[in-house]
Amino acid sequence: MPFNIKIHDIDYLGENVDRLICIDLKARGVIHPLYEAARSLVGKPLTSRAAQLLVESLRAKEVVLITTGFRLPPLGLQETDGILGAISLAKALQETLKAKPLLLIEKESIPILKAILNVLNEKITVQGFPTKFEEAEEKAEEILAKYNPTLLVAIEKAGCNSLGEYHTSKGENVTSFHAKIEVLFRKARKNGIVTLAVGDGGNEVGMGNIKKAVEKTVSYATKCICPCQGGIAAQSKVDLLVTATVSNWGVYGILTCLAKLTQKPKTMHGLKMEGNMLKTAVKYGAIDGVTRRKALSVDGISLAIHKSLIKMLKAFPQKKLKREILI
Template sequence: MAFFDKLDSIMREDPGKRGLIPSLPANPVAELNEALDGTKRVILLTGFPIRLADDKYIGETDGPLGTANIAASLEKMGVDILPLTDDEGFKPFTAALKTVGCKTTPVLIPAINTDEFIRQQLDEFNPTHVITLERPGKARDGHYHNMRGNIIDDMLADTTIIIEEAKKRGITTISVGDGGNEIGMGALREAIEAHVPHGEVICASECAQVSLVSGVSNWWGWGISALLSLKHGKNLLPDKELEMDMIKAVVAAGSVDGCTKENVITVDNLSMEVHLDILNKVRAALAEELG
């Protein structure tokens, strides 16, 4: 399908030159589209912590926006959602969901007894799908790492079991990343270790059924929303004004750019003009497909 190729091409733009995308084959968009069939109840997991100069930490701007866009699209389709994040990302994710118009608010992941909490959510909510976007994954050494290879275990709740526990229950797992240290990216290990700085250290060990990479993880929020739009027969994507409102709300909630650590309206050291250009391309491709 031509639209799948267009969408993949847009997602694979790499203005930040992260190094991973050129080494990878095309994103499995057709497989993703099929995996999104039968969405009835979806757990959404995001939140990547950034350590600040005063040793405090907060969630970055990559993650809440993209996940909120998926959440809003699912709600408009009548799908039940359960957004999850931990303390560092709770306020930014809450702000993003509220701004995009979601009725559902995030559930806070506890820092202790986290495995028990994850299993409980899977059993009680009984999701058909688990979607993770820009959420740290645990490497082979048993630790979580940032892109510089530093261990960040102290900054987040240990949610690594969600992929394997979901698989045990027959739940579809979809994961999005842009650097290889995100949960679910283990299926791309060979390319991550060969082409990403510190890749052999930071590569996540968990393997989602569908692993997606983009120049910035948030972008697959639009990509997945575009595919849901085709299934719904209606454009579910945000416009640029709403996207600007969301980034402003997330920053006002304390979120920082993951690359610069600054509390400004940028994502991965890219201006909003760059991100909105990607959104416009996705919107144009979807409009053409919807006719």
């Protein structure tokens, strides 16, 4: 991705934000190939493209469905990645674009989202989405008819493989824990509703866009440790897939670009809110998805580092840059 002499403001910001949120902090060797694959489909920086998509597809009072939820074995505890990003996105779209967000998650994880929203003093509706296929069909129809959404977003949302089975990054089967959310995505896409997904590991909704790259790069992608033997690579596709080292970071990157596009710096939350969200999530039972510990961390990365990343994102110029940048 060469830097050209003339680069439009927002794409130039997106270029830098993409690089920051895709830093391979644990040196796993996964995020860069996934990012390159996702980027090649778009031909432009992903975070700025996603921010533009939000502006293009959402008008005031329109409903945006935001789904998240990844539960880990053996107890089915919710992980900390995804839920912070989903809430931050919901809050930002409500305040910045005046949209009406509706959060969807497995019913067992609803109390965590509600507790965080309560601490933030935010009134955003949270609903459960069924883990049984038969019920998912009905619920999806009900939601689409009742809310007439214009946008459907998945943030670190457990996605099924080509056999309909859901897996952790370690290849364990977690089908019974998870909402059959692909039913909603399938119906939404059929109805022309714009779909956006953020993921980091290859086993989330939307990773079907870059399935070959996932199969080439990610452990257990083609062969899981459960009897299905179908691998963890997720099957579902979306209109735009954003990848990041941590899914929450993907959202934070998008919101940094949205802040610039709308000239509203508060679109991206600050350090205090990050701390409040994570502390409340853990207090109400969420665990780190990598270490599987009840600790103030996300994907094995401490709260201090998440705050550092937010500090850097918020350090990007909020005002308009010169239209031409010479390098």
